[in-house]
Amino acid sequence: MFSNTMKLLGDRFRSAVRSSFGDDCPFDDQWIKPCNDPRFGDYQFNGALPLAKSLQKKPRDIAETLAGCVELADISAPLEIAGPGFLNIRLTNAYLSNALTSIPAGETSEYDRLGLQFDEAVETVVVDMSSPNLAKEMHVGHLRSTVIGESVSRILEFAGHTVERVNHVGDWGTQFGMLITHLRDVQPDVISDPDSLAIGDLEAFYVAAKKAFDGSEEFANRARQAVVQLQGGDEETLAVWRAFCDESLRHCHAIYDRLGITKLEDRGESFYNDQLAPTVQELTDAGMVETSDGAECIFLDDFKNRDGEPLPMIVRKSDGGFNYSATDLAAVRHRLRDIGATRLIYVVGIPQQQHFAMLFAAIRKSGWAADSVRLEHLAFGSMLGRDGKPFKTREGGTVKLKNLLEEAVQAARAAIDQRQGDDDDRSLSESQKQTISEAVGIGAVKYADLSHSLTTDYRFDMEQMLSFEGNTAPYMLYAYARIRSIGRKADIDLDALPSDAPITIEHDAEIALAKMITRFPEVISQIVRDLRPNVLTEYLYELSKAFSRFYDRRHGVRVTDAEPESTRMSRLRLCQITARTIKSGLYLLGIDTIEQM
């Protein structure tokens, strides 16, 4: 069975430790680690050193005892004791061969799990992601939340969890009075025929509305009145508002379609409108709310403002209106009670850290969430320009996401056209070129975003992310397309190889590749736990490099013309499994593969 080698080793060492030093002897799975230097082996057991203290023995003696009794004959060469008491583990070729041979044929479902099983308890997870403001066009600031949110959602689904992606769009508030009023003036037909509404550029529309608001007292009055009507539930006003939101959402979904985001549930702030008062009332009844300067506030320990005074979370403004804290509280309440979520993940930038710390503290205080419910702010850093400064257009404005994606696809297209000129053997049709440049351009943007650690800011560098060298989407997509072409060229259907044909691992290049493939389960387990997509990009890069060496003219092995037939079949299966692993990994990042490029 294709299983997690690290977990397997952990189980073996746990029994060895317990049988040698007693059933209550401490054990930590973290004691098993992959070696960072291949000269020490593949994995190492570091437990002898921490055990030395609690057992009052010498670390090397402990290591020797364990080396003598741990059952690893089916996994590792004889253990070596090194340094102060490390136990070095070297996977045998037989173990690698068996592990890979046991991988079942590909699944036809959305996820190819390569036969992996996950035994965790299934959770209902709500991932709060993307969440643009409907008053304006989506801009680059929404990219990370959308891309990271999608990847994290897929990873959790892969492990068997139920995931609901929620788009907490900004569709409520005073600015909508202004927009509705302007819409009535410019497109009066919107009430009789809401489907006729078409706004080419939301940004320009917003600017025009703002100009009218600032320039005319009469307009401003009507706008303020529209807000009152909206909140009062006036049907005609609501109809105009709904038409505007629908139009804005169409703009968003054009982008989501291009990004391959398909299961995103639009549930904006307005959705919680009638739950705001009951939510605040419930907290008031619980004695958590007090009035300060006319505003209704929740005071939490450890939060101070710039004067050192206690910093409240304002749930109701002094004018009686509710603000975003109230909305967020109502949203949490809804997700816990109505959706039955056991884990809430907010994919929102670092600047909101304090807000979420306060929100979560308030929720804990309210007792709405069971202790086992995880409340997480998956905070990410900003996307910066190539110069390390905030990402802006030349004129200093915000960069529209639509334009950024189009630019990336165009740049990918240019690169493909250039390559085509150098290589007449592989001519591509116009539609193939379009498909490829779309996949490469969009994939490059996503991959660049996900390959950086979440918390740090990163520089957006189109040239770097579209490079075919280094840890980039094009390199990965190329590795995949090249493997797929091996089958095509040799007239072999890689997907139809017999899944019981044995894989034998002998050559150094095979060993290196096999070791990378067998790490897949443990990498997946780690990112299911940590939600760190860049761990996966790093892994896929290493895997792709291992394949390139495996297939290299000088350092690698022959594949399609290898002899005897059993070797050829074994290597073809290795190719197939590598391709599936890359495809599966890229899928978890939200990136589509292409069959040729």
Place this chain on the structure above:
RNA sequence: GCGUCUGUAGCUCAGUUGGAUAGAGCAUCGGAUUUCGAAUCCGACGGUCGCAGGUUCGAGUCCUGCCAGGCGCACCA
């Protein structure tokens, strides 16, 4: 002022939650192709891990204090 994030090779970034001699890519220099996809592979060069203490068998990683930069701190969301 308080909080928070960041500081690693010339540049862009990793660093598996405390493990052995800190790694990639780019750039620079050198090598491999009578093509199973060279959009590739191999090698060389390059480091006081911001600074100073501390914790311990062991610190880029943990604690404290500095230095530098980003962001957030009462009715916008």
